[in-house]
Amino acid sequence: MPAIGVFALQGDVREHLHALTELGADAFAVRRPEELERCDGLVVPGGESTTMWKLARTFDLLEPMRARIKAGMPALGTCAGMIMLADRIVGGMPDQETVGGLDVTVRRNAFGRQVDSFETQLAVVGLDDPVHAVFIRAPWVEQTGPDVEVLASAMDHPVAVRQGRLLATSFHPEVDGDRRIHRLFLDLVPG
Ligand code: GLN
DSSP: OOEEEEEOSSSOHHHHHHHHHHTTOEEEEEOSHHHHHTOSEEEEOSSOHHHHHHHHHHTTOHHHHHHHHHTTOOEEEETHHHHHHEEEEESOOTTOOOOOOEEEEEETTTTTTTTSEEEEEEOOTTOSSOEEEEEESOOEEEEEOTTOEEEEEETTEEEEEEETTEEEESSOTTSSSOOHHHHHHHHTSOO
């Protein structure tokens, strides 16, 4: 049973814990470096990336997360979590830091005010049927490095990407009962 932590200083932690537990993972909240050490994989949820960054700094999680991801720990970032996993962001706060690992540039709040939040059926590479994707003040990917695979796009921009053992979506796969994105992620965690 893989030990999967969910970054829990801020964001929609509970739904991810529920999804992961349903899939048979040993899922738990991560608020301290000791909890991060236990992780075979990490989920960084949706929420507010600027708050996540500040809290991760304050509670000494930012550097340990960087180190674990650099060392190959699988991670799934959704929405604000995608921003946290991106090497580069645009539309962030001045000095806003990320954990990084994904060789992408991500634009925060990319879909603009008119379409603040929306839902759509989205084809995802590796899944037979589309997912019902919920976007909430979501980022999109503006630029990808050579090792990044685009798994899904919306409005001509990537909204799901994979690089090695890192997976990120602009949308919220945890909000309905569809567990296929979490399953894709768990497939990246060495058994
Ligand atoms: N707009 C948020 C941010 O920049 C992300 C929104 C979300 O995670 N639902 O962090």
